[in-house]
Amino acid sequence: MRQFHALKIAAKRHETRDSVRLALDVPDELQETFQFLPGQHLPIRVERNGTELRRTYSICSRPGEFPLEIGVRVQPGGRFSEFADKELEAGDTIEVMPPFGQFHADIDADAQKSYLGFAAGSGITPILSIMSTILEREPNSRFALFYGNRRQVTTMFIDDLYALKNRYPDRVQLQFVFSREDQEFPIAAGRLDGDKVREVYDAMCRGTQPSEAFVCGPDSMIEDVTAALVELGMDEGSVHSERFGVPRQSSAPDVADTASGAATITVIMDGHKKSFDMADSDPNIVDAAAEHGIELPYSCKGGVCATCRCHVREGEVAMATNYGLEPWEVEKGYVLACQSRPLSAAVTLDYDKA
Ligand code: FES
The missing domain is CATH 3.40.50.80 (Nucleotide-binding domain of ferredoxin-NADP reductase (FNR) module)
Incomplete structure (x- = not known):
């Protein structure tokens, strides 16, 4: 289930003067949910002064080992990274979504690579x-x-x-x-x-x-x-x-701008279906869903992290940018919902298809 879980920080230590390493405790009942492939990342959410911050950090520890560890480079002015550097302490709790991402190694004990x-x-x-x-x-x-x-x-x-x-x-x-x-x-x-x-x-x-x-x-x-x-x-x-970071701006035309935007969107998540009407003025499917009280997964909203990845089961959408999906994923019909607007009057997005 792609939802946030509260995880306690088991330990924090400075890796370098401008980076910290956080170890996240995963309770026994969530350890199955937090299994991962080496290379995958964790979407993280915290609330700071009434503002929600979302970031994505790769896991640096090995699968099957708990606590999970992430490394955070402290960026000057970086709201989450400075918070992690100066304020987060062992014993604090942050919200974390289960591991995610297509960048990973497939381990084969017999491989000679x-x-x-x-x-x-x-x-x-x-x-x-x-x-x-x-x-x-x-x-x-x-x-x-x-x-x-x-x-x-x-x-x-x-x-x-x-x-x-x-x-x-x-x-x-x-x-x-x-x-x-x-x-x-x-x-x-x-x-x-x-x-x-x-x-x-x-x-x-x-x-x-x-x-x-x-x-x-x-x-x-x-x-x-x-x-x-x-x-x-x-x-x-x-x-x-x-x-990582913000990619160079592409000179490609913003195809999503040409999409009409008005459509009935159905999302399938955890086996449940929900529908809402997206207006022409809605910038993308994630924001449109939020307007209707439907929380879809996202983190960067910049087309990079792929936390919003889903499969187009019916209809057609156009993406403004895509730095998070491989060509084969796009070919198979996966899209980034945070970058997508509809091209057809009805669109069904499947979040359960791996
Ligand atoms: S939320 Fe990061 S690519 Fe959509």
């Missing part, structure tokens, strides 16, 4: 979960991580990564890249752009055939890394990515 990870800044959070789970549960697979940061002192999870390297010395390659610090070796200096990917690939992956790559960071980094990996011979379908 060679994985690559590319993370920029707090993009390490889901990749740490993926990497540590693969190393623990695929004993014949290897993982090479390339991790870009401005400086070592702001590098999240550095101790966890060295611990993995120490524990699995023959199966882990670790290359940090710093953009604002002098480095003894040129390979460790700069940003994770296309040239750097070619450089580290040449130096560390020569003679291997990477099976899959996981990439997490800002929009431009994902585009650069993916393009370079494809150029180096990887199949695009083997390069999985998750972006």
